[in-house]
Amino acid sequence: MSALYLLIPxxxxxxAGFLGAFVxxxxxxxxxxxxxxxxxxxLDDPALSKRENENP
Amino acid sequence: xxxxxxxxxxxxxxxxxxNANPGVSLQSAARRASYAEYDDDRILCxxxxxxxxxxxxxxxxxxxxxxxxxxxxxENLHRLIxxxxxxxxxxxKKTVSIGFERSRTxxxxxxxxxxxxxxAPSPRDAGERADAVLxxxxxxxxxxxxxxFCFGNVMLLSFPEYLLSGGESLExxxxxxxxxxLALSLPVLFxxxxxxxxxxxxxxxxxxxxIEVPLAIGLFxxxxxxxxxxxxxxxxxxxxxxxxxxxxxxxxxxxxxxxxDALNFERTYESYFPLSVTRRSGGEExxxxxxxxxxxxxxxxxxQELIPADSVLKSVCACIDYSFVTGESLPQKIERGETVYxxxxxxxxxxxxxxxxxxxQSHLTRLWNDSSFKETKRKRFTQVSNHVxxxxxxxxxxxxxxxxxxWSFSAPERVVPVVTSVLLVACPCALALAFPFTFGTAMRILxxxxxxxxxxxxxxxxxxxxxVVLDKTGTLTISDQDRxxxxxxxxxxxxxxxxESWVRSVAAxxxxxxxxxxxxxxxxxxxxxxxxxxxxxxxxxxxxVGSRDIRIGSAAFVSNxxxxxxxxxxLVYVSIGGELRGAFRFARALRPSLKxxxxxxxxxxxxxxxxxxxxxxxxxxxxxxxxxSAAVLRFRQSPKDKMDFVADQMRSGRFVxxxxxxxxxxxxxxxxxxxxxxxxxxxxFSPSSDVILAGRSFPMLPQVFAAAKICMRxxxxxxxxxxxxxxxxxxxxxxxxxxxFVSAVLMPISSISVMAVSSFATRWNLKRSGFGVAKxxxxxxxxxxxxxxxxxxxx
Numbered sequence: 001m002s003a004l005y006l007l008i009p010x011x012x013x014x015x016a017g018f019l020g021a022f023v024x025x026x027x028x029x030x031x032x033x034x035x036x037x038x039x040x041x042x043l044d045d046p047a048l049s050k051r052e053n054e055n056p
Numbered sequence: 057x058x059x060x061x062x063x064x065x066x067x068x069x070x071x072x073x074x075n076a077n078p079g080v081s082l083q084s085a086a087r088r089a090s091y092a093e094y095d096d097d098r099i100l101c102x103x104x105x106x107x108x109x110x111x112x113x114x115x116x117x118x119x120x121x122x123x124x125x126x127x128x129x130x131e132n133l134h135r136l137i138x139x140x141x142x143x144x145x146x147x148x149k150k151t152v153s154i155g156f157e158r159s160r161t162x163x164x165x166x167x168x169x170x171x172x173x174x175x176a177p178s179p180r181d182a183g184e185r186a187d188a189v190l191x192x193x194x195x196x197x198x199x200x201x202x203x204x205f206c207f208g209n210v211m212l213l214s215f216p217e218y219l220l221s222g223g224e225s226l227e228x229x230x231x232x233x234x235x236x237x238l239a240l241s242l243p244v245l246f247x248x249x250x251x252x253x254x255x256x257x258x259x260x261x262x263x264x265x266x267i268e269v270p271l272a273i274g275l276f277x278x279x280x281x282x283x284x285x286x287x288x289x290x291x292x293x294x295x296x297x298x299x300x301x302x303x304x305x306x307x308x309x310x311x312x313x314x315x316x317d318a319l320n321f322e323r324t325y326e327s328y329f330p331l332s333v334t335r336r337s338g339g340e341e342x343x344x345x346x347x348x349x350x351x352x353x354x355x356x357x358x359x360q361e362l363i364p365a366d367s368v369l370k371s372v373c374a375c376i377d378y379s380f381v382t383g384e385s386l387p388q389k390i391e392r393g394e395t396v397y398x399x400x401x402x403x404x405x406x407x408x409x410x411x412x413x414x415x416x417q418s419h420l421t422r423l424w425n426d427s428s429f430k431e432t433k434r435k436r437f438t439q440v441s442n443h444v445x446x447x448x449x450x451x452x453x454x455x456x457x458x459x460x461x462x463w464s465f466s467a468p469e470r471v472v473p474v475v476t477s478v479l480l481v482a483c484p485c486a487l488a489l490a491f492p493f494t495f496g497t498a499m500r501i502l503x504x505x506x507x508x509x510x511x512x513x514x515x516x517x518x519x520x521x522x523x524v525v526l527d528k529t530g531t532l533t534i535s536d537q538d539r540x541x542x543x544x545x546x547x548x549x550x551x552x553x554x555x556e557s558w559v560r561s562v563a564a565x566x567x568x569x570x571x572x573x574x575x576x577x578x579x580x581x582x583x584x585x586x587x588x589x590x591x592x593x594x595x596x597x598x599x600x601v602g603s604r605d606i607r608i609g610s611a612a613f614v615s616n617x618x619x620x621x622x623x624x625x626x627l628v629y630v631s632i633g634g635e636l637r638g639a640f641r642f643a644r645a646l647r648p649s650l651k652x653x654x655x656x657x658x659x660x661x662x663x664x665x666x667x668x669x670x671x672x673x674x675x676x677x678x679x680x681x682x683x684x685s686a687a688v689l690r691f692r693q694s695p696k697d698k699m700d701f702v703a704d705q706m707r708s709g710r711f712v713x714x715x716x717x718x719x720x721x722x723x724x725x726x727x728x729x730x731x732x733x734x735x736x737x738x739x740x741f742s743p744s745s746d747v748i749l750a751g752r753s754f755p756m757l758p759q760v761f762a763a764a765k766i767c768m769r770x771x772x773x774x775x776x777x778x779x780x781x782x783x784x785x786x787x788x789x790x791x792x793x794x795x796x797f798v799s800a801v802l803m804p805i806s807s808i809s810v811m812a813v814s815s816f817a818t819r820w821n822l823k824r825s826g827f828g829v830a831k832x833x834x835x836x837x838x839x840x841x842x843x844x845x846x847x848x849x850x851x
C-alpha cells in the first residue's frame with residue numbers, strides 16, 4: 001500500500017500533462033471558432049473535371 | 057453575367073444543390089456597386105492581416121453568410137479568382153479570411169466578385185471588440201479547465217474518507233490526500249474564482265451589494281474553514297465542495313455567454329457608411345477616407361452610393377432614397393441648391409454635392425452621438441438578483457451571528473465551526489445558477505423565433521413594461537412590399553392582366569425608383585419584350601409592346617394634355633395606344649396579422665402610435681387597426697419629438713417600450729426602458745436597441761412581453777427551490793452537524809437540480825405560450841436567418 005505514496009502524485013502529474021495540453025490548445029486558438037469546422041467537415045470538394053490551373 | 061453563370065463556369069453549381077435556400081439567387085444579375093475605394097492602400101491596411109511584396113492576407117466582413125453553402129462557396133473562392141491561395145470562413149463572426157497574390161489579383165477584384173455573388177463585403181465592424189471578446193472567452197475556458205481538473209481530482213482524493221466505516225482510519229494517507237487537495241485548491245482560489253472575489257470587492261466598495269457578495273463570502277468561508285480543518289484538526293475539509301462550486305458557477309457563466317454569441321450588437325455609425333468617397337478638387341478626383349472630408353469639399357456621389365455628410369446639391373437634380381434614414385422607400389427628387397442629408401442613397405446618374413457639415417456633425421450622426429447613447433441605460437427598478445443578493449448577505453451575517461452567540465453560551469469550542477458552517481452553507485450558489493439558466497434558456501428560445509435580446513437584463517426590464525409606443529412606417533408597414541394600386545380614369549375599366557404585363561415590361565427597362573416600384577408592385581405579371589424603349593428624364597417612359605404604344609409617367613407626358621395636379625407625388629399615369637387609362641398609386645403594405653397583434657397588445661398595455669408621416673390615412677388607422685379609441689395616434693413626429701414623448705411618459709412613472717425601425721427612431725429607442733428595433737433585414741438595424749425583432753416575428757410581440765413575465769415567475773420558483781437547499785443546509789450548520797460529507801452531497805444536488813429545473817421549466821412554459829423550441833432546420837444553424845435581398849428582376 002505504501003506504493004500509493006508514489007503512484008498518486010505520479011498520476012496527478014500525468015493528469016497535469018493533459019491539463020497543460022488543454023491550456024496550450026486554448027491559447028493556440030483551437031477553440032476560437034467552434035462552429036465552422038462542424039460545417040466544413042460535411043462539405044465535399046467540387047468535382048475535378050473543370051479544374052484549371054490549381055494553386056499549389 | 058448572372059451569378060449562376062459565374063458559378064457554372066467555374067464548376068461550382070453544386071452550390072445550389074447544397075442548400076434549399078442559398079444566399080445567391082439564380083436570378084440575381086450581377087450588381088456592381090463601386091469598389092473603387094478598395095484600390096486605396098489605406099483601405100487595404102484597414103482590412104489587412106498580413107502583407108509582403110508578394111502575398112496579402114485580408115479579413116473581410118460578409119454579413120450575408122448564413123448557411124452551409126455560403127461556407128462552401130466562400131472557401132472555394134480560389135476556383136473563381138485565380139490568384140487566391142486560400143480562403144477560410146468564420147461562421148459566427150461572418151468573416152472570410154482570404155490570402156492572395158498581389159501579382160495575380162487585387163482586393164478590389166475580390167470585393168467585386170464577392171458582390172456579384174451576393175456576398176458584398178461590408179466595412180469591418182468592431183474588429184477590435186471581437187478580439188477582446190475572444191480573449192475574455194479564452195480566459196474563461198482556461199478557468200473552467202483548471203477548476204474542472206482540480207474538482208475532479210479533489211473529489212477522487214476525498215472519497216476514501218467518506219467511505220470509511222466504523223473504526224477504520226486513513227493513517228498516513230490522510231495527510232497525503234489532505235495536502236494534495238489543498239494544493240489543488242489553490243489554483244481554483246486564486247485563478248478560477250478570482251472574478252467573483254474581484255466583483256464582490258467592487259460591489260462592497262461602491263456599496264451596491266449584488267449577488268456576488270454572499271457568493272464570495274460563501275466561497276471564502278469554504279476555503280478558510282477547510283484550511284483550518286486540515287492544518288489544525290487534520291481532517292479533510294470541504295475542498296471538494298469548494299472546487300465543485302467554482303466549477304459549476306463558471307459553467308453557468310459560459311452558458312450565459314454562449315447564449316448571446318449569435319448576435320453582436322455593437323455597432324457604431326461608421327459601419328453604415330462607406331469606407332471612402334470620391335472628392336473633386338481642382339479638376340481631378342481622388343478617393344479619400346471618410347475621416348478626411350471637410351465642409352466645403354465637393355463630392356461625387358454615384359448611383360447607389362451613400363451620402364456621407366449633410367451637403368448641398370450642386371448638380372441639376374438628384375433622386376435620393378432616404379429609406380435608410382426615414383424608412384420611406386419612395387425616393388425623393390431633390391433640386392439644385394437643396395440640402396441632402398447623410399444616409400441618403402443616390403439613385404440614378406452620378407451627382408455632385410458640396411459638403412456643409414462634417415461627417416460627425418451631420419444631422420444623423422449627431423443624433424447617434426447624443427450623450428445619452430454613451431452611457432449604459434440606467435434601470436429604473438431594482439433587479440431581482442440585487443434584491444436577493446442584499447437579502448442573502450444580511451440574513452447570512454445575522455444567522456451566523458445569532459448561532460455564534462447561542463453556542464458561545466452552551467459549548468464555546470463549537471462557535472468557530474458553527475459560524476463558518478453557516479457562512480459556507482448560506483452561499484447562494486444554486487441561486488446564482490438560476491439566473492443564467494432561466495434567462496439564458498429564454499433568450500435562446502426567443503432567438504430561434506426571431507427575437508434577439510441584447511442581454512439578460514432586457515428580459516427583466518420587459519416584465520415591467522406597461523406602455524408600448526409604436527412607430528408607423530417600416531414598423532407596422534413593410535417598406536419593401538409596395539402595392540401598386542391602379543386607379544382607372546373615369547369611364548375606363550381597370551387594366552387587364554395582359555395590360556398590366558405590358559406596363560410592367562416597359563417599366564422593367566428603367567432604373568428610375570418609381571419604375572422599380574412599379575416593377576415590384578406588378579411582380580405577378582410576366583415581362584415581355586418591348587421595342588423602341590425611350591426614357592425621358594423627369595417625365596416618363598415610352599415603348600412599344602407588339603404594336604401598341606405604351607407611355608408611363610407624369611400626367612403631362614402621358615396624355616399630352618393638361619390635367620389637374622395630382623395631390624400626391626407618387627401617382628404614375630399610364631396610357632395605352634394613346635389613350636389615358638388611369639394611374640398607379642403606391643400603397644405600403646401592412647404587416648401580416650397587424651390587427652390581431654395590436655388587439656392582443658391592447659389587452660394588457662397602453663398603446664401609442666407616433667409617426668413621422670402626414671396624417672394621410674389617420675382615420676383608417678384609428679378605425680380599422682387601433683379599434684380602441686383609447687389609443688393615442690400622433691403624426692408628423694420628428695425624431696426629437698418621439699424621443700421627448702417617450703421621456704415624458706417615463707417621467708410620469710410609466711415603463712415604456714418603444715418599437716421602431718429606422719435610424720430616425722434611434723433617440724426614442726435609446727430613451728425608452730426597452731427599445732425594440734423591428735427589421736426585415738437583420739444586418740441593417742439600429743445600434744441603440746435592446747431587442748431586435750425580425751419582421752416575420754412581429755405577430756409574436758404579445759407573447760414576447762408575456763415571456764418576460766413567465767421568466768420572472770420561473771425565476772421565483774427556482775429561487776424558492778435553491779432557498780430550500782440553503783435552509784436544509786442551515787439546519788445542519790446551526791446544530792453543528794455539518795460535515796464535509798453533507799456539504800459534498802448537498803452542493804452538486806442543489807446546483808444541478810436548479811440548473812435543470814430552471815432550463816426545463818422555462819422551455820416548457822415558453823413552448824406552451826407558442827414559441828417553437830425545436831432545433832431549426834439545417835439551413836439556418838444556430839444563427840440568424842438573413843432574408844434574401846430582393847433582386848431587381850422580381851421576387
